[in-house]
Amino acid sequence: MIPIQIRPDQVMDEITTFQNKLGVGMQNLADAQDIPTGVTPKEAVYREDKLTLYRFQPPAAVVQNPVPVLIVYALVNRPYMTDLQENRSTVKGLLDAGLDVYLIDWGYPDRADRFLTLDDYINGYLDRCVDEVRRRHGVDKINILGICQGGTFSLCYSAIHPDKVANLITMVTPVDFQTPDNVLSHWVKHVDVDTLVDTMGNVPGELLNWTFLTLKPYQLMGQKYLDMVEVLQDKDKLDNFLRMEKWIFDSPDQAGEAYRQFIKDFYQQNKLMNGGLHIGEHEVDLSQVTMPVLNIFAEQDHLVPPDASRALGEKVGTKDYTELSFPGGHIGIYVSGKAQKMVPPAIGEWVEQRTK
Amino acid sequence: MADSNPFNPEDWLEAQRRYWDAWMDMSRKAMGSGGEQTDWSRALDQWWQAAAQGLPQGTAGFLEPMLQMGRNYFSMAEQFHRNSGGQEGATEAVNKWLEQMTEAFRQMGTGSMAGKDMNAFWQMPLDTWRRATSSFMPMPGDFMQALRPAARPPYGDVVQEQLDRFLSVPGVGYTRESQEQYQDLARLAMEYQQALQNYQAAMARVGLDSVERFRARLEDAGRQDKPITSLRTFYDEWVDVCEEVYGEFTLSEEYARVYGEMVNSLMALKRQGTRFMDEAAESLNMPTRREVNTLHRRLQESRRELHQIRATLRELQEHQARKGEEAKGGTQTTTSGSGGTRSRSGRSGGRTTATKATSGSGRTQSSAGTASRQTDASTQTESKS
Numbered sequence: 001m002i003p004i005q006i007r008p009d010q011v012m013d014e015i016t017t018f019q020n021k022l023g024v025g026m027q028n029l030a031d032a033q034d035i036p037t038g039v040t041p042k043e044a045v046y047r048e049d050k051l052t053l054y055r056f057q058p059p060a061a062v063v064q065n066p067v068p069v070l071i072v073y074a075l076v077n078r079p080y081m082t083d084l085q086e087n088r089s090t091v092k093g094l095l096d097a098g099l100d101v102y103l104i105d106w107g108y109p110d111r112a113d114r115f116l117t118l119d120d121y122i123n124g125y126l127d128r129c130v131d132e133v134r135r136r137h138g139v140d141k142i143n144i145l146g147i148c149q150g151g152t153f154s155l156c157y158s159a160i161h162p163d164k165v166a167n168l169i170t171m172v173t174p175v176d177f178q179t180p181d182n183v184l185s186h187w188v189k190h191v192d193v194d195t196l197v198d199t200m201g202n203v204p205g206e207l208l209n210w211t212f213l214t215l216k217p218y219q220l221m222g223q224k225y226l227d228m229v230e231v232l233q234d235k236d237k238l239d240n241f242l243r244m245e246k247w248i249f250d251s252p253d254q255a256g257e258a259y260r261q262f263i264k265d266f267y268q269q270n271k272l273m274n275g276g277l278h279i280g281e282h283e284v285d286l287s288q289v290t291m292p293v294l295n296i297f298a299e300q301d302h303l304v305p306p307d308a309s310r311a312l313g314e315k316v317g318t319k320d321y322t323e324l325s326f327p328g329g330h331i332g333i334y335v336s337g338k339a340q341k342m343v344p345p346a347i348g349e350w351v352e353q354r355t356k
Numbered sequence: 357m358a359d360s361n362p363f364n365p366e367d368w369l370e371a372q373r374r375y376w377d378a379w380m381d382m383s384r385k386a387m388g389s390g391g392e393q394t395d396w397s398r399a400l401d402q403w404w405q406a407a408a409q410g411l412p413q414g415t416a417g418f419l420e421p422m423l424q425m426g427r428n429y430f431s432m433a434e435q436f437h438r439n440s441g442g443q444e445g446a447t448e449a450v451n452k453w454l455e456q457m458t459e460a461f462r463q464m465g466t467g468s469m470a471g472k473d474m475n476a477f478w479q480m481p482l483d484t485w486r487r488a489t490s491s492f493m494p495m496p497g498d499f500m501q502a503l504r505p506a507a508r509p510p511y512g513d514v515v516q517e518q519l520d521r522f523l524s525v526p527g528v529g530y531t532r533e534s535q536e537q538y539q540d541l542a543r544l545a546m547e548y549q550q551a552l553q554n555y556q557a558a559m560a561r562v563g564l565d566s567v568e569r570f571r572a573r574l575e576d577a578g579r580q581d582k583p584i585t586s587l588r589t590f591y592d593e594w595v596d597v598c599e600e601v602y603g604e605f606t607l608s609e610e611y612a613r614v615y616g617e618m619v620n621s622l623m624a625l626k627r628q629g630t631r632f633m634d635e636a637a638e639s640l641n642m643p644t645r646r647e648v649n650t651l652h653r654r655l656q657e658s659r660r661e662l663h664q665i666r667a668t669l670r671e672l673q674e675h676q677a678r679k680g681e682e683a684k685g686g687t688q689t690t691t692s693g694s695g696g697t698r699s700r701s702g703r704s705g706g707r708t709t710a711t712k713a714t715s716g717s718g719r720t721q722s723s724a725g726t727a728s729r730q731t732d733a734s735t736q737t738e739s740k741s
Contacts, residue, residue, distance in 0.1 A: 124663060226591070
């Protein structure tokens, strides 16, 4: 027996209510202002090509750790996710926790950047940003906080240049790309990446958007927009929704050669786990990651499953390895209220304990 | 932007309320008289056409996904409303809806567009794929649709066979190469359409599985005496089931294969299209994509070498500076960072105040969920919040 207790007049009432809310919501939407993102004051301290290195302005009352931390974000999507709004900002949390925070904004690659390789990104751009921060602070080593794909880059960097990294923090970072629950890895199994890159040059952001949306298509392309009718009733919620929507679809194209190597070496051949990974002339060996490591992952992460991150513990050479599991998802770890209370303070304290 | 709001709030709300009251009134009357039901999703479309004209530029596009979902939701409501004659008829309405969905998925599996409106919700991944890739298709989407291979026997195989034979005819004469290139383009276009169709057929099978699982879930809810009392709850349950079945399928080997074929065949087609564009550009004495790629590659290689040369030069300069300092018998210095030399004493200069606040904002740490491996492995603890 199918237990449906919905009368026809009830259906009509629901439709009428939905429509009324849509009308009010459209009015609120028409009133909506431009939504600012990236709220904490910052200063551009270094530029190269499309890359900008920012330093965030710390709160005057907080004592800063003498060793700065450099945030290395992913190439996909934009780094303002870490500083989305006043009360949802990982950056602000880190500043409040006493860290001197720098961030790399990779910019939007265009077709002239098609031949940028992972070597250019990791041993080129990232290394020069690290040197710039070291020079500015007069230190030999700095702290690195790598996020998602940026975490994978940070791991490679730390393995190649351990002499420049004091402490490494990885957030929602894939290490084992072939755990059974890794959907993205499964999907690219039969994709001919060489033909893809040879044909497209750079890989369009739209294609990546499609991939991410189709991880949960009926929620992300359907249910979410019905829920939005409710969100439209409240201006604050609407602003938050619009901000997130902007970020989700703000996807830079991917430099072709870097994308080619990332998909082949990491997703298809899992070389970070299996060995044989080369970034330029350097072989990446995670046992060379000898500095203290804090590995943070999200328990409900559908993009980077927890096991993909946890694998790091077995691979790094350090004896000072800490895991922090966050009860939330891949995005919630930056923006949820719970994350604001838990993650940046934990990073601040962990770094502080290891600062001589 | 607030000043540019095209709506006088009161007028707008009143106008749209009147519009929908009229539609609902017609629906109620039709329900009472047993006449033909009104079409809510069409009403939503008409309303949107009128409303969108007054919206600021850019906003209309943003609202489109919401309207699309509204249409699907309204379509579900229509089916529900049309098939139920009263409270007792609700179960019957669900059964009919499930049957209609089953039929729509069967149609979708054959490549037919007949059930498109019914299961527009299920077509979202493929629809979004078409939109995402339309900008780099070598030819318009409608033209591509026309190349869709015939799927149904008895004629499909025969037509396909004849086309394959035609496309395999060797080129002859002065334009031999050109003929073969066009044949390749047509063949690749058909291969892509076949891959799209395979993807669609696989998704249709998953849709059928979703209907069955949804039916089972509803029956299970009946056994547990947990009735569904609103259309929205019904919709949410349907979404949950769809995600569940889809999620399982996308981890299968079959999905990886149809997905890979769809991407690979599109890229092969696009590459052939680029070749044509390059030839056209070359004939006009314009730079081709191939030539521009060569320039970009060489430029990037030169830049890489330049960075290496600069780094080497810097190291040499630093080395020389150190030697000079040592020769002078000056204070011990060390290199730091990429530029110049500086004393290690600079390292402590980062602290901005002498006294450290112990209860600074955000300094409290939740130890939940941490697992540490210090030097002594026995100290490792792990707990989840």
